[in-house]
Amino acid sequence: MLLPLSYLVLRSSEGGWAGVSEVLLDTDTFAVLLRSALLAAVVTGASVFLAVPLAWLTVRTDLPGRRAWAVLAALPLVVPSYVGGFVLVSALGPRGMLQGVLEPFGMERLPSIYGLFGAALALTLFSYPYVFLTVRSALRGMDPALEEAARGLGSGAWRTFSRVTLPQMRPAVVAGALLVALYTLSDFGAVSILQYDSFAREIYTQYRSAFDRTPAAILGLMLVALTAAILYVESRTRGRARYHRSSAGTIRPGAPVRLGRWKWPAGLFCGAVVSLALVLPIGVLMFWLARGLAEGEPLRLVWGAAFNSVYVSAIAAVLAAVAALPVAVLAVRFPGRVSGLLERLTYLGYALPGIVLALALVFFGSNYVPAIYGTLGILLFAYVVHFLPQAVGATRAALLQVKPSVEEAARGLGRGPAAVLATVTVPLTRSGILAGGALVFLTTMKELPATLLLGPIGFDTLATSVWTATSAAFFARAAAPAMLLILLSAVPMYVLVIREPKQ
């Protein structure tokens, strides 16, 4: 974990202080920093703005079809950002579908989709579900007795919402927003396709074009610093208040808020979000798919890429799940300085943007271990390092539910530590381990920059196929792998998030 980071530092310092300051003090670098921060702020704000009302409407009101809306609103998470970017460009871009529709009416040029607006739109539409899902689960876990108590103490409906419900939701909103901000900062696909020069795109361009790779390393470190700054601010703003329930007893479902006439605008809002984030991309992909098939686009290549995608994702998922178990066990059962540090180190991999991680491994691999450079091994290593926290998180949560006395009982009955792990701990945390694996599978399927930089030559996955076809503007050729990618990702997505227990 520390290896890629320390290597970046090493690499950056190679050019000496003069080299570093040249990049750091460059006005272009400063502009990139500003642009990245701006994009992250806009996307995060817009996501919260979309997701919080959606979550509240689908959990606490009598909105017709709220379960269906909940499923539909969570689904855009399976659309990778580069597919989203490609969809926006082909639908709303120059010579795009909307333009084609409007041309007969004398509309010569649409406002440009490229740049901040397009990038922010694409990233918001396909990352707001992070906020939606965290807020939703917080709302579901909230004790309605709190709201009732506030009403009983004489607060009106609005005052109750703003003084009780909203503060209770805050940690969930912040957690979701953090995920969106990190995702936006590290995103490579959408910003590249929509030509917005944020860090990730700049690093890639530097890496591909310049002979000297030191500037890329320095930019990478700056991106890491920005990410670390956001994480630091988040950890400092966490309040001291506790948000779990202080009393025992089971949560009883609260009475839903009656929307009355507001039902219609609420439904319209849900419909608009779902149309843009789900119906639009699928519709556009279907359109290009049909057109591609009509023009005789070969599907054969897609199957090979699909096999590669599933194959590496499955291996990465298994490796991450296996590697997560000891980390989670250490963190939960032996809380201490060492295990805490170990756990936090694994989280570093998550905060490390994929492009930076890939870059560091490229440097490291090509210089020190050429034997594994350009093999599946180093790619899998990158995946596991990058996505391990997801598996650790899920396993850890499941492990927290297992009482330590159950494991001690097994020890007392004559089984050694390894046997106890195999016969008691693993069976009892199975659902968490599976969820962690499914999450890693899902994110590995979508992963682009590491796959591009570290994959063996000629190793095509669905993600790289979409990327190659879109960057050459072969939209019809990108449609099939993009569609397949969405469908394949929807399976673990269904297992993970949509299968909430019914209330």
Next chain:
Amino acid sequence: MNDLMVKISNVSRNYGPVRAVRDLDLSLRRGGIMALLGSSGCGKTTTLRLLAGFETPESGEIEIGGRTVAGPGVNVPPEKRGVGMVFQDYALFPHLTVRGNVAYGLKNGKRRSGRIEEVLALAHLDNLGNRMPHELSGGQQQRVALARALAPGPDVVLLDEPFSNLDAALRARVRAETRDILTDAGATAIFVTHDQEEALSLADEVAVMLDGTVVQSAPPEDLYHRPATREVAEFVGEANFVPGTADESGRFLCELGNVPACGACVGHVEAMLRPEALRLHALAEGEKVGAGATVLAREFYGHDQLIKLRLDSGPVLCSRLGGGPGFRPGQRVSVELSGEAVVFPRS
């Protein structure tokens, strides 16, 4: 012949600055049932976990079945100690059936030999073998935990507050059942409790713990009638303390009369008298006696009653009487002593 099954010598265990267990000595003979009695936080659960091997002593030595399992340079892991543990929350394996739970600690050979059925029958679980733990009542879960611990035939069974998760009505029954199961299995057992009634009625040896160490270990009758210290006397049952003198011939004299004394001191002493040793007689209006008293309050329990009274000389005492007609608050009574007094040096 060494018939000691458990021997703890001079064991200490700290948690940082907190001394959970200090200089603890304890021994239990084969087949004995011991209660570790103490208020919460006195180190009794830590003692149990030290025996089971989930904690390591900082100093001292622990022997089980004549074998040193913990001591200088020795630390046998829990799975090799031959100790069965029943946890406060039972800690049943939720993914295994009752039979699976009981079979977990058995080697393959023993599993086939009918040991599972034997243990299930012993714990009256014959028909529940295929149930899952969550499908059982609290009392049944407790029996499964006990059966699971007994199945491998451990040298000692340790029970951590085994009845605290049961409601009062069920507790008495499960207590008796547990005692029978342990006796039938011929097991040596140590259980932890903060309930003195439970300790006195269930165990044949009670060890009272205070501040991390055992202050007295004795059969229940001895503990009740001959407490070693004032603290033990107060912790186990109600105790009256009366000042007086003890003479060379082994009698205790005070304003209430004189009774045989036990204890090593003479001269000015303080005597512990159990409430049963105070007999009350109603006094007629205006009648004067040597040791008169006024009834302050009365608690009626059906089978007996507790009378709180104030001696004319000042001290407040309590007396336990049969369930017959009692005394009213405010009534004048005279007090007569019976039984035996335990004398301590006056504080």
